[in-house]
Amino acid sequence: MGVKHGRDYGEILAELTEAVGRISDSYVFFEMEAEEWNNLGEAEKTEVHEALAEDLFYALGTEPVISVGSGVVMHDQTNHRIHILIGEEELAFVALV
Numbered sequence: 001m002g003v004k005h006g007r008d009y010g011e012i013l014a015e016l017t018e019a020v021g022r023i024s025d026s027y028v029f030f031e032m033e034a035e036e037w038n039n040l041g042e043a044e045k046t047e048v049h050e051a052l053a054e055d056l057f058y059a060l061g062t063e064p065v066i067s068v069g070s071g072v073v074m075h076d077q078t079n080h081r082i083h084i085l086i087g088e089e090e091l092a093f094v095a096l097v
Contacts, residue, residue: 002058003075003082006097016053017046019084019092025069026052056082 005012020026027037029052040048052068059066060075060082071091074083080096 002061003077003096004080006080007095012094012096013050013053013057015092015094016057016082017050019082019094020052020056020068020071020073021046021049022084022091023069023071023086026071028069029055 025034027034027048030048032048037045056066056068056073060073064075064077066073071084071086074085075081076083076093082094082096084091084093
């Protein structure tokens with residue numbers, strides 16, 4: 001189902017893709033090893049991050065907090081945002097409306 005949103009899905013996906021790319025070990029979400037990740041080209045890494053962003057967008061509709069490597073992705077229903085954090089530090093957020 002995904003999270004409720006009022007913005008264009010393509011824009012949200014692009015921003016979320018960029019945001020999850022800030023999590024240095026985001027590849028762990030797909031059970032990849034660092035060596036596998038490092039062997040990918042930039043275009044392939046972008047494809048993995050886009051697939052991750054799509055998965056997160058839909059999963060956050062039922063699970064409001066999802067671990068991604070050393071980071072956490074949270075759906076803030078009150079403020080209509082998706083927050084990307086490492087520890088207490090917010091790396092980015094994506095507005096849904």
